[in-house]
Amino acid sequence: DTAVSQTPKYLVTQMGNDKSIKCEQNLGHDTMYWYKQDSKKFLKIMFSYNNKELIINETVPNRFSPKSPDKAHLNLHINSLELGDSAVYFCASSPSTGGYTFGSGTRLTVV
Amino acid sequence: AQSVTQLGSHVSVSEGALVLLRCNYSSSVPPYLFWYVQYPNQGLQLLLKYTSAATLVKGINGFEAEFKKSETSFHLTKPSAHMSDAAEYFCAVSSPSSGSARQLTFGSGTQLTVLP
Numbered sequence: 001d002t003a004v005s006q007t008p009k010y011l012v013t014q015m016g017n018d019k020s021i022k023c024e025q026n027l028g029h030d031t032m033y034w035y036k037q038d039s040k041k042f043l044k045i046m047f048s049y050n051n052k053e054l055i056i057n058e059t060v061p062n063r064f065s066p067k068s069p070d071k072a073h074l075n076l077h078i079n080s081l082e083l084g085d086s087a088v089y090f091c092a093s094s095p096s097t098g099g100y101t102f103g104s105g106t107r108l109t110v111v
Numbered sequence: 112a113q114s115v116t117q118l119g120s121h122v123s124v125s126e127g128a129l130v131l132l133r134c135n136y137s138s139s140v141p142p143y144l145f146w147y148v149q150y151p152n153q154g155l156q157l158l159l160k161y162t163s164a165a166t167l168v169k170g171i172n173g174f175e176a177e178f179k180k181s182e183t184s185f186h187l188t189k190p191s192a193h194m195s196d197a198a199e200y201f202c203a204v205s206s207p208s209s210g211s212a213r214q215l216t217f218g219s220g221t222q223l224t225v226l227p
Contacts, residue, residue, distance in 0.1 A: 033214065033215075035215075040219075041149075041199055041219075041220050042217070042219055042220070043155075043201065043217040043220075044217075045214045045215070045216075048214055056214055090154065090155065092155075092215070099157070099160060099162075100145070100157070100205075100215055101157075102147075102154050102155040102156075103154060104153065104154040105153075105154045107152075
């Protein structure tokens with residue numbers, strides 16, 4: 001009955017590969033997000049979707065593409081992975097009244 | 112635009128001592144404010160939130176924070192630190208507006224160390 005679930009929890013892959021991270025929320029929230037936490041633990045928003053519509057797209061390389069098949073899912077696909085993509089990626093969701101619930105994170109390591 | 116400044120990237124306290132983690136915000140609209148805790152290799156857990164109701168907000172694990180508009184502050188306190196409080200703490204701001212203003216903007220975090 002996890003509220004926001006991400007898979008996989010750990011992802012180790014080689015440079016140049018393409019990978020996806022999946023996120024699902026069962027809270028009925030209308031907005032979902034992807035955040036990136038770098039090695040210094042700084043958290044920065046990447047994307048936000050509201051009811052399957054992209055509303056925030058920060059300065060993120062085109063290699064990163066979010067996809068929201070429905071209101072409860074927001075996946076992140078990354079093409080041509082680079083060493084600098086290594087980070088922890090967090091999915092989150094929120095209702096219109098505020099209050100954010102985060103997933104447990106996906107630790108991506110590019111070697 | 113909104114932003115958060117956390118003063119002190121590292122704070123050390125003795126077990127049983129007062130915990131004070133500082134957060135100042137900047138927002139062009141009335142803000143929502145949050146404190147999150149992150150234990151090693153784990154996700155973010157909400158400690159407490161201010162959404163324009165009572166200015167003194169009580170959260171989990173004995174933490175509380177007070178919204179002070181005149182000082183644009185939302186400092187986190189706990190009367191008596193436990194060893195289990197050692198973690199990274201993040202202050203964050205958003206607004207009740209729609210669109211990009213709804214996003215959470217985080218501070219740079221404060222690592223709390225509790226000394227025996």
